[in-house]
Amino acid sequence: MAQGTLLYAQSGGVTAVINATASGVIREARARKIKVLAARNGILGALREELIDTSKESASAIQALAHTPGGAFGSCRYKLKSLEIDHAKYERLLEVFKAHDVRYFLYNGGNDSADTALKVSQLAQAFDYPLTCIGVPKTIDNDLAVTDVCPGFGSAAKYTVVSVREAALDVAAMAETSTKVFVYEAMGRHAGWLAAAAGLAGQSADDAPQIILFPERAYDEAAFLKQVKKVVAKVGWCVVVASEGIRYADGRFVADAGAGKDAFGHTQLGGVASYLAGRVKDELNLKVHWTLPDYLQRSARHIASKTDWEQAQAVGEAAVRFALKGQNAVMPVIVRSSDSPYRWKIEAAPLEKVANHEKKMPAGFLRKDGFGITAAARKYMEPLIRGEAPLPYGRDGLPKYIALKNVAVKKKLPAWKS
Amino acid sequence: MAQGTLLYAQSGGVTAVINATASGVIREARARKIKVLAARNGILGALREELIDTSKESASAIQALAHTPGGAFGSCRYKLKSLEIDHAKYERLLEVFKAHDVRYFLYNGGNDSADTALKVSQLAQAFDYPLTCIGVPKTIDNDLAVTDVCPGFGSAAKYTVVSVREAALDVAAMAETSTKVFVYEAMGRHAGWLAAAAGLAGQSADDAPQIILFPERAYDEAAFLKQVKKVVAKVGWCVVVASEGIRYADGRFVADAGAGKDAFGHTQLGGVASYLAGRVKDELNLKVHWTLPDYLQRSARHIASKTDWEQAQAVGEAAVRFALKGQNAVMPVIVRSSDSPYRWKIEAAPLEKVANHEKKMPAGFLRKDGFGITAAARKYMEPLIRGEAPLPYGRDGLPKYIALKNVAVKKKLPAWKS
Numbered sequence: 001m002a003q004g005t006l007l008y009a010q011s012g013g014v015t016a017v018i019n020a021t022a023s024g025v026i027r028e029a030r031a032r033k034i035k036v037l038a039a040r041n042g043i044l045g046a047l048r049e050e051l052i053d054t055s056k057e058s059a060s061a062i063q064a065l066a067h068t069p070g071g072a073f074g075s076c077r078y079k080l081k082s083l084e085i086d087h088a089k090y091e092r093l094l095e096v097f098k099a100h101d102v103r104y105f106l107y108n109g110g111n112d113s114a115d116t117a118l119k120v121s122q123l124a125q126a127f128d129y130p131l132t133c134i135g136v137p138k139t140i141d142n143d144l145a146v147t148d149v150c151p152g153f154g155s156a157a158k159y160t161v162v163s164v165r166e167a168a169l170d171v172a173a174m175a176e177t178s179t180k181v182f183v184y185e186a187m188g189r190h191a192g193w194l195a196a197a198a199g200l201a202g203q204s205a206d207d208a209p210q211i212i213l214f215p216e217r218a219y220d221e222a223a224f225l226k227q228v229k230k231v232v233a234k235v236g237w238c239v240v241v242a243s244e245g246i247r248y249a250d251g252r253f254v255a256d257a258g259a260g261k262d263a264f265g266h267t268q269l270g271g272v273a274s275y276l277a278g279r280v281k282d283e284l285n286l287k288v289h290w291t292l293p294d295y296l297q298r299s300a301r302h303i304a305s306k307t308d309w310e311q312a313q314a315v316g317e318a319a320v321r322f323a324l325k326g327q328n329a330v331m332p333v334i335v336r337s338s339d340s341p342y343r344w345k346i347e348a349a350p351l352e353k354v355a356n357h358e359k360k361m362p363a364g365f366l367r368k369d370g371f372g373i374t375a376a377a378r379k380y381m382e383p384l385i386r387g388e389a390p391l392p393y394g395r396d397g398l399p400k401y402i403a404l405k406n407v408a409v410k411k412k413l414p415a416w417k418s
Numbered sequence: 419m420a421q422g423t424l425l426y427a428q429s430g431g432v433t434a435v436i437n438a439t440a441s442g443v444i445r446e447a448r449a450r451k452i453k454v455l456a457a458r459n460g461i462l463g464a465l466r467e468e469l470i471d472t473s474k475e476s477a478s479a480i481q482a483l484a485h486t487p488g489g490a491f492g493s494c495r496y497k498l499k500s501l502e503i504d505h506a507k508y509e510r511l512l513e514v515f516k517a518h519d520v521r522y523f524l525y526n527g528g529n530d531s532a533d534t535a536l537k538v539s540q541l542a543q544a545f546d547y548p549l550t551c552i553g554v555p556k557t558i559d560n561d562l563a564v565t566d567v568c569p570g571f572g573s574a575a576k577y578t579v580v581s582v583r584e585a586a587l588d589v590a591a592m593a594e595t596s597t598k599v600f601v602y603e604a605m606g607r608h609a610g611w612l613a614a615a616a617g618l619a620g621q622s623a624d625d626a627p628q629i630i631l632f633p634e635r636a637y638d639e640a641a642f643l644k645q646v647k648k649v650v651a652k653v654g655w656c657v658v659v660a661s662e663g664i665r666y667a668d669g670r671f672v673a674d675a676g677a678g679k680d681a682f683g684h685t686q687l688g689g690v691a692s693y694l695a696g697r698v699k700d701e702l703n704l705k706v707h708w709t710l711p712d713y714l715q716r717s718a719r720h721i722a723s724k725t726d727w728e729q730a731q732a733v734g735e736a737a738v739r740f741a742l743k744g745q746n747a748v749m750p751v752i753v754r755s756s757d758s759p760y761r762w763k764i765e766a767a768p769l770e771k772v773a774n775h776e777k778k779m780p781a782g783f784l785r786k787d788g789f790g791i792t793a794a795a796r797k798y799m800e801p802l803i804r805g806e807a808p809l810p811y812g813r814d815g816l817p818k819y820i821a822l823k824n825v826a827v828k829k830k831l832p833a834w835k836s
Contacts, residue, residue, distance in 0.1 A: 041595070070590060077592070166719060167717050168488075174489070178431075182713065260680065260681075295589065296714075386814065397579075398583065399580065
């Protein structure tokens with residue numbers, strides 16, 4: 001029987017399937033008789049010694065965790081800096097780990113988390129403390145290096161594709177006398193992965209979304225308005241999907257163009273869709289509506305992708321296996337072995353290759369005119385939204401999402417002073 | 419065998435299930451050997467003699483229509499005025515009906531459509547043209563008189579409840595270091611039915627949504643901000659659901675408060691959620707996010723309520739039965755015979771009782787403090803979101819929505835001059 005405790009922590013923005021990864025971790029560890037603690041609110045809980053004893057949760061609760069969105073133990077946005085600057089924090093982590101016999105640290109997040117896991121493992125080695133650190137991938141932004149796809153992306157992509165297709169049916173039906181242009185704002189500050197996914201909603205150039213705006217291309221208002229006008233003339237209506245991160249050629253975010261203060265000094269919150277809708281209205285005099293799904297797109301477990309859901313669990317299970325085999329400072333990544341039929345497997349990648357790298361969208365994924373995606377993009381993304389992740393519903397018509405008990409572990413150390 | 423043709427037209431904003439009603443109409447009519455034409459883009463198609471021959475669609479296409487959102491034949495926002503003012507238009511309708519042997523006119527919409535169907539029937543009687551007119555209920559706004567509920571509302575309500583619950587799990591997980599207040603904007607210009615439905619997402623006062631803002635209560639900024647502050651202090655975060663139609667005590671829409679022109683003369687589009695989010699940020703200095711689902715909430719067939727879907731089909735089928743029995747100037751309405759177990763049936767209500775009336779939300783549905791719903795509201799709404807309407811998905815991971823052929827019927831009359 002393996003020794004020591006496993007500590008699992010969630011990091012950064014949550015997704016529709018990060019709890020599926022948590023469920024995979026806990027189930028795999030239970031099968032191997034390893035005790036799992038979870039940090040409350042991510043790495044902050046580890047620093048504060050706010051730990052949760054997952055052994056208090058029933059098997060059925062851990063099963064239900066796999067289909068519950070959000071972050072069951074809490075997550076946080078808290079980036080540890082270099083070992084030099086934040087040395088005290090890294091040492092505190094090791095103290096907490098020692099106090100609770102933590103020999104395996106699984107950090108579920110993006111680039112920053114991979115970096116933190118790597119640094120913790122380096123410090124443990126320097127201190128000769130036996131610790132195996134694993135980064136577990138997660139992000140709807142799909143910007144992690146090495147892995148073919150990030151768990152969380154496929155479900156947010158599926159939400160996007162289905163929502164755009166449904167809204168387009170609405171717009172098409174009403175265009176004769178009502179809204180002619182509909183603008184959908186997709187998450188993606190640096191890369192247009194989710195906006196690109198929307199492209200799967202249509203097959204031909206006249207299908208919605210007829211226009212996609214990517215952060216990878218400078219926003220050119222004249223070209224955009226000209227294209228909207230052209231599409232409306234031909235199709236009768238136009239659906240635009242815009243990445244929140246689109247910028248002007250000079251680097252300014254378009255989202256900031258609509259932000260500011262009003263005459264009363266009140267904050268005017270920005271937003272790409274709202275701004276573009278205003279421009280279409282002013283310049284083309286077309287009736288326009290827009291949507292900002294915001295968190296709905298990353299929490300919509302009810303329309304999660306089965307591929308994504310399975311991969312989210314698989315990286316959690318593999319993380320435990322790697323940890324118990326002593327594969328230190330690695331991340332379980334998804335390797336695509338075939339497009340058609342779609343086949344994938346999990347491999348271990350060194351955290352060094354993941355930490356602080358950012359995966360960009362390949363240039364070959366964007367159409368030459370910059371308003372759509374290519375066949376290569378489709379080939380990559382299509383398998384990721386396939387299948388409907390199972391979800392039990394209650395008699396009340398609502399998904400059976402679970403709230404864990406989250407029983408606190410007794411503290412053993414003095415309070416942490418940040 | 420019954421004689422004459424049936425004309426079906428969709429009116430006003432479409433819903434996730436208006437096509438289920440269309441499917442019910444066509445299936446019932448086919449079973450009774452009645453030919454069904456559909457007006458392209460609603461009543462405009464009837465005026466323009468732009469008619470669609472639904473007999474060109476296969477049985478499987480009409481079956482698939484029942485699970486396809488949007489308006490398959492097109493809808494429109496076009497209100498006929500009084501018989502005196504718009505007499506020529508009403509006469510034109512009768513000419514088109516005569517030219518195509520239309521003896522049954524089914525108009526699928528809200529208050530205005532019921533009024534139009536009523537007037538057409540009155541004119542037909544005056545002209546001694548044998549025509550049976552039926553209003554078929556539809557609207558996500560749930561504001562039709564007589565019927566217990568409007569087909570379309572239950573599905574939009576289910577979308578709202580599920581989305582709010584999912585987003586709340588996201589916010590709860592991140593609140594320690596990120597967003598503390600999340601604002602969701604629900605449709606509802608005059609009545610807060612959809613905002614009220616969001617109340618089903620929580621059971622206790624501390625569950626999301628902790629604050630609902632209704633158009634039925636004057637918006638009081640100080641009281642609102644105080645409540646947000648209180649909830650955040652107690653729960654750690656707060657989810658607000660606001661009806662787009664909330665107003666100040668003096669009658670001005672809050673949505674207009676954030677609208678206007680920027681320094682460059684560009685239109686700033688309004689929005690309740692965006693505005694409230696800005697106020698929370700300015701006055702309480704809390705990190706805030708907001709969502710404007712817009713059309714997504716009325717087209718989300720993927721999360722449609724089974725109760726709603728069944729009722730949408732049932733009113734379509736009943737409309738055909740009523741028509742063939744010669745029950746002129748009526749609407750098939752949903753009558754609730756029991757709350758628990760939930761039981762309902764379809765009855766015929768005179769259009770006179772429906773036309774131009776508006777169903778308000780009962781005062782007893784709103785909590786005294788104005789920020790939530792009562793047990794009476796729950797009892798009414800709970801059955802409406804129950805059950806998951808079946809939806810086939812393709813290998814591509816997308817719902818199998820259908821595009822009909824919509825074959826045009828040959829015109830027989832001179833072009834209409836509006």
